[in-house]
Amino acid sequence: MIKKESVLLKQSLKCGCPKCGVPSIFPHKFTLETIEKCPSCDLKIKDHDSGDGPAFFLLSALCFIITPLALWLAYVIEIPLWAHACLWTFVCVGLCLVVLQPLKTYFIALNYKHRGGAHGV
Numbered sequence: 001m002i003k004k005e006s007v008l009l010k011q012s013l014k015c016g017c018p019k020c021g022v023p024s025i026f027p028h029k030f031t032l033e034t035i036e037k038c039p040s041c042d043l044k045i046k047d048h049d050s051g052d053g054p055a056f057f058l059l060s061a062l063c064f065i066i067t068p069l070a071l072w073l074a075y076v077i078e079i080p081l082w083a084h085a086c087l088w089t090f091v092c093v094g095l096c097l098v099v100l101q102p103l104k105t106y107f108i109a110l111n112y113k114h115r116g117g118a119h120g121v
């Protein structure tokens with residue numbers, strides 16, 4: 001069964017398997033290493049590699065979001081440069097920790113859908 005991108009996106013927010021949706025394809029919260037295969041449907045998740053795509057898109061998005069926010073904050077209130085460095089480092093690392101696993105799951109799900117697996121290839 002081929003799933004729509006919206007279904008894949010909802011499954012990815014829970015870091016679920018692209019085939020059956022059972023969470024999680026990661027052994028624990030702070031890793032990007034996926035499990036070998038899904039314990040529910042036996043899909044070989046390691047065969048669907050996302051490469052560097054999630055990290056590239058997240059860092060690109062963060063650059064477009066964080067830079068204007070930092071400039072706006074510097075314009076609105078005057079805080080020292082070291083405070084900017086601490087604040088934006090904390091924000092960037094926090095967003096990476098929260099967003100990178102679901103984004104990698106989404107890339108794996110798109111790989112599963114468009115490059116085989118969903119079509120029985």
Ligand SMILES: [Zn+2]
Pocket residue numbers: 017018019020021022038039040041042043
């Ligand atoms: Zn599964």
